[in-house]
Amino acid sequence: MTKIVAVTGNEAVANAFRQIEPDVCAAYPITPQTELMQRFASFVSNGQVKTELILVESEHSAMSACIGAAAAGGRVATATSSQGLALMWETLFIASGFRLPIVMPVVNRALSSPINIHCDHSDAMGARDSGWIQLWSENAQEAYDNTIQAFRIAEDMDIRLPVMVCYDGFIISHSIERIEYFDDEIVKKFVGEYKPLYPLLDIENPKSFGPLILTDLYHEVRKAHSEVYKNVPKVVLKVAKDFEKISGRKYGLFESYMLEDAEIGIVILNSAAGTTKDVIDDYRNKGVKVGLLKPRLFRPFPYAEIGNALKHLKALCVLDRADAFGGSFGPLYLDVAASLCNFDQKPILINRIYGLGGRDYMPEHAAGVIEELRKIAKTGKVKSLKEYIGVRE
Amino acid sequence: MMGWKEIPPGMVILEPGSALKVKTGSWRAAYRPRWIEENCIQCLLCWLYCPDNSVKVKDGKREDFDFDYCKGCGICALECPGKKGNKAIVMEEEVK
Ligand code: SF4
Ligand code: SF4
Numbered sequence: 375m376t377k378i379v380a381v382t383g384n385e386a387v388a389n390a391f392r393q394i395e396p397d398v399c400a401a402y403p404i405t406p407q408t409e410l411m412q413r414f415a416s417f418v419s420n421g422q423v424k425t426e427l428i429l430v431e432s433e434h435s436a437m438s439a440c441i442g443a444a445a446a447g448g449r450v451a452t453a454t455s456s457q458g459l460a461l462m463w464e465t466l467f468i469a470s471g472f473r474l475p476i477v478m479p480v481v482n483r484a485l486s487s488p489i490n491i492h493c494d495h496s497d498a499m500g501a502r503d504s505g506w507i508q509l510w511s512e513n514a515q516e517a518y519d520n521t522i523q524a525f526r527i528a529e530d531m532d533i534r535l536p537v538m539v540c541y542d543g544f545i546i547s548h549s550i551e552r553i554e555y556f557d558d559e560i561v562k563k564f565v566g567e568y569k570p571l572y573p574l575l576d577i578e579n580p581k582s583f584g585p586l587i588l589t590d591l592y593h594e595v596r597k598a599h600s601e602v603y604k605n606v607p608k609v610v611l612k613v614a615k616d617f618e619k620i621s622g623r624k625y626g627l628f629e630s631y632m633l634e635d636a637e638i639g640i641v642i643l644n645s646a647a648g649t650t651k652d653v654i655d656d657y658r659n660k661g662v663k664v665g666l667l668k669p670r671l672f673r674p675f676p677y678a679e680i681g682n683a684l685k686h687l688k689a690l691c692v693l694d695r696a697d698a699f700g701g702s703f704g705p706l707y708l709d710v711a712a713s714l715c716n717f718d719q720k721p722i723l724i725n726r727i728y729g730l731g732g733r734d735y736m737p738e739h740a741a742g743v744i745e746e747l748r749k750i751a752k753t754g755k756v757k758s759l760k761e762y763i764g765v766r767e
Numbered sequence: 768m769m770g771w772k773e774i775p776p777g778m779v780i781l782e783p784g785s786a787l788k789v790k791t792g793s794w795r796a797a798y799r800p801r802w803i804e805e806n807c808i809q810c811l812l813c814w815l816y817c818p819d820n821s822v823k824v825k826d827g828k829r830e831d832f833d834f835d836y837c838k839g840c841g842i843c844a845l846e847c848p849g850k851k852g853n854k855a856i857v858m859e860e861e862v863k
Binding site: 471585 | 772779783784
């Protein structure tokens with residue numbers, strides 16, 4: 375049984391938290407995540423969940439408390455945005471290094487300076503090499519669905535890694551959309567009972583977390599850690615298959631939209647993919663063979679699968695909602711380009727930066743990119759490899 | 768030496784007390800503590816504060832230092848209340 379409701383993205387994710395009822399949540403409020411934790415806090419104070427909600431003085435403490443609680447043996451969740459994620463940075467690596475399956479929605483917001491509360495992806499992109507799995511979500515339904523699946527993925531005994539669920543601040547977090555909620559029982563059954571691995575509270579079997587490891591073993595520890603990420607895509611697909619059985623909704627490592635017979639294509643994350651798909655529909659009606667790839671599993675990046683899905687194109691634009699200052703290209707572009715670089719046949723690639731600090735991404739922006747790609751596919755000539763779009767001169 | 772395939776998830780150490788195998792006393796620099804038994808009131812604060820395994824306790828009573836684990840940090844000497852203001856632990860220069 376499902377219930378159809380009209381709620382914000384934050385409300386949907388808070389409801390997923392209520393249905394899953396983690397043992398511990400330690401969180402600090404930050405716009406645009408605040409509404410999510412505020413709603414969850416009322417579930418706690420109304421007695422609807424037995425979660426231990428720890429109110430801390432900063433995000434560094436929030437993640438530290440989550441690490442402690444997860445090492446103790448609890449199912450643990452938190453949420454953050456922007457500067458909050460930046461403040462957690464040091465401890466993110468400890469959570470993944472300890473292999474603690476913490477789940478954290480990241481409500482994407484621009485980083486300071488200048489201070490800005492609106493959406494871009496610079497926060498999560500800054501944490502992309504922290505060892506956390508990242509699932510990205512186009513809309514509130516995907517944010518809700520990904521949050522539920524994230525617990526199963528994180529807690530899979532083959533990986534045991536923390537997961538971020540990313541969705542766009544305000545655009546998704548604060549807009550009301552149609553959502554299908556599961557019955558509580560279905561969610562509880564889907565995530566199952568939490569099985570801790572090496573819980574510190576099992577005092578019959580004392581153990582230590584966080585040893586000092588120097589030149590004699592650190593290199594081996596990191597090699598072992600890097601191997602774990604190879605298991606992630608398999609687990610993500612297994613969980614997606616089980617999820618399809620209860621929801622009828624299909625999830626993969628990424629979404630392909632009209633890509634198979636396409637000659638030109640766009641790669642784009644999160645909410646802007648929705649706008650782009652609408653514009654693609656218009657162009658398809660005019661006979662233009664354009665398609666889209668929307669990554670869902672961004673970390674670990676499924677190089678082989680994404681390279682294979684894009685290699686047949688003539689021209690491809692990767693749209694980044696974050697810049698990499700002083701680097702060559704935007705972060706999404708770099709991974710897509712690396713996925714394609716070893717194929718003999720591959721598209722001409724361009725990188726466009728859009729929507730920073732909540733700047734609207736409009737249908738005409740997508741149309742402009744498609745027009746440019748058509749020209750590149752026809753002439754083989756590229757005017758500029760990387761450029762901002764939707765920017766005033 | 769351990770190969771990467773033998774590394775346990777999260778590098779969690781499942782063997783209790785395995786720190787005893789690492790004799791950190793080799794780090795000790797300039798000073799070492801000396802226990803003066805007649806000033807000792809057996810409060811065990813030194814055992815509580817010592818960051819390693821160098822204060823030995825048997826049947827609830829303090830025994831002499833185990834220098835295999837003593838780094839010479841001096842915390843025990845600082846915390847020791849001693850008897851009537853006379854410290855039961857003093858730090859002395861390490862004789863090489
Ligand atoms: S000097 Fe430091 S390490 Fe040595 S016994 Fe005292 S407290 Fe322990
Ligand atoms: S702290 Fe001083 S008085 Fe107390 S047990 Fe240790 S040596 Fe004795």
